[in-house]
Amino acid sequence: xxxxxxxxxxESRLAESDVRYTAGRRAVVEVLGSAEGPLxxxxxxxxxxxxxxxxxxxxxxxxxxxxxxxxxxxxxKGLTRYELAEWLRGxxxxxxxxxxxxxxxxTLPDDLEADMDRIVRHIGGLARFQADTHSLEIEGRCARCAx
Amino acid sequence: xxxxxxxxxxESRLAESDVRYTAGRRAVVEVLGSAEGPLxxxxxxxxxxxxxxxxxxxxxxxxxxxxxxxxxxxxxKGLTRYELAEWLRGxxxxxxxxxxxxxxxxTLPDDLEADMDRIVRHIGGLARFQADTHSLEIEGRCARCAx
DNA sequence: TTCCTTGCAAACGATTTGCATTGGA
DNA sequence: TCCAATGCAAATCGTTTGCAAGGAA
Numbered sequence: 001x002x003x004x005x006x007x008x009x010x011e012s013r014l015a016e017s018d019v020r021y022t023a024g025r026r027a028v029v030e031v032l033g034s035a036e037g038p039l040x041x042x043x044x045x046x047x048x049x050x051x052x053x054x055x056x057x058x059x060x061x062x063x064x065x066x067x068x069x070x071x072x073x074x075x076x077k078g079l080t081r082y083e084l085a086e087w088l089r090g091x092x093x094x095x096x097x098x099x100x101x102x103x104x105x106x107t108l109p110d111d112l113e114a115d116m117d118r119i120v121r122h123i124g125g126l127a128r129f130q131a132d133t134h135s136l137e138i139e140g141r142c143a144r145c146a147x
Numbered sequence: 148x149x150x151x152x153x154x155x156x157x158e159s160r161l162a163e164s165d166v167r168y169t170a171g172r173r174a175v176v177e178v179l180g181s182a183e184g185p186l187x188x189x190x191x192x193x194x195x196x197x198x199x200x201x202x203x204x205x206x207x208x209x210x211x212x213x214x215x216x217x218x219x220x221x222x223x224k225g226l227t228r229y230e231l232a233e234w235l236r237g238x239x240x241x242x243x244x245x246x247x248x249x250x251x252x253x254t255l256p257d258d259l260e261a262d263m264d265r266i267v268r269h270i271g272g273l274a275r276f277q278a279d280t281h282s283l284e285i286e287g288r289c290a291r292c293a294x
Numbered sequence: 295t296t297c298c299t300t301g302c303a304a305a306c307g308a309t310t311t312g313c314a315t316t317g318g319a
Numbered sequence: 320t321c322c323a324a325t326g327c328a329a330a331t332c333g334t335t336t337g338c339a340a341g342g343a344a
Binding site: 022040054055059078080 | 307308309310311317318319
C-alpha cells in the first residue's frame with residue numbers, strides 16, 4: 001500500500017460525498033499512512049510541523065471519520081487517536097502500553113484470526129446485539145517500558 | 148456476589164494500603180456493583196442524586212483505581228468509564244454501541260473463552276510485548292438503537 | 295492532635311465552534 | 320460567483336487540583 005494509492009482511494013471515497021481532498025487533508029492522511037499505530041490530533045499536528053493549525057487537524061479528522069476513511073480509538077484517558085480504516089490499511093489489532101500509553105498495531109496468524117471470527121460470529125448470534133466490527137486490545141508493557 | 152460481599156472485599160483491599168472505606172466510597176462501589184456495564188463519573192454522580200459532589204466522585208474513582216478495585220475503560224471519546232475489577236466481578240467482555248455509546252457486559256461460553264486464551268498466550272509469546280490483560284470490545288448496535 | 299477526606303471553586307487539557315477570510319470548481 | 324475549507328480566538332466539556340473545613344483514629 002503506497003502513499004499514492006492511499007491518496008487515490010481516499011480521494012475517490014471523498015468524491016462520493018462531494019468532499020474536497022485538499023492539501024491539509026492529504027497531509028493528515030500521509031502522516032497516518034506512515035505511522036506505526038494510531039495518532040492523536042496533537043501528535044499529527046506535531047509531525048506536520050505547523051503546516052496545519054491544530055483546529056484544522058481536528059476538523060480534518062472529523063471529516064475523514066465521517067467519510068469512513070479514519071477510525072477513532074480511545075485507548076487512553078481523554079485522548080482520541082485515529083488511524084486509517086481497515087479497507088485502507090488491512091485488519092489488525094492493538095497492543096496498548098499501560099505505562100507510556102502508546103499503541104502499536106499487530107496482526108494475528110490466520111488460525112488465531114479464525115478463532116476470533118468464531119467468537120465474533122457467536123456474538124452476532126446474540127439477539128440483543130448486532131455485531132459490527134471487533135477489535136482486540138491487549139494491554140501490557142511495550143519493549144521500551146518493560147524495564 | 149452480593150453488595151455486602153463486595154463491601155467486605157473492597158474494605159479489606161483498601162485496608163492493605165491504609166485507605167479508609169468511607170460512606171462516599173461505599174456509595175460509588177454500590178452504584179458500580181449494580182450497574183449493567185461501566186459507568187462514567189457523571190453517570191455515577193447522577194445515580195447518587197447529589198449525595199456525593201462530582202469532584203469527590205472523581206477523587207473516589209482515582210483512589211479506587213489506584214487500589215485495583217476499579218478498572219477504567221475508554222470506549223467513548225473524552226469519557227472514562229469505570230467498573231469493578233475482575234477479581235470482584237468476574238471475567239467478561241464488552242459490547243459497545245456505536246450509536247448511543249452505551250456499554251454492556253457479556254461473557255463468552257467456555258470453548259470460545261479458551262480460544263481467546265490461545266490468542267492472548269500467542270501475543271504473550273511475542274518478544275516485543277508483555278501481555279497483561281485482554282479485553283475484547285465488540286462494536287455494533289444495541290437492541291434499543293438497532294431500529 | 296494528626297492525617298485522611300471532603301467540598302467548593304478555579305485551573306487544565308483536549309476538543310469544538312463562531313466568524314470572517316480564502317480558495318477551488 | 321458560490322460554497323466548501325481554513326485560521327484564529329473564544330467557548331465547551333470532562334477532569335484535576337489548591338485550599339480551607341470536617342472527621343476518624
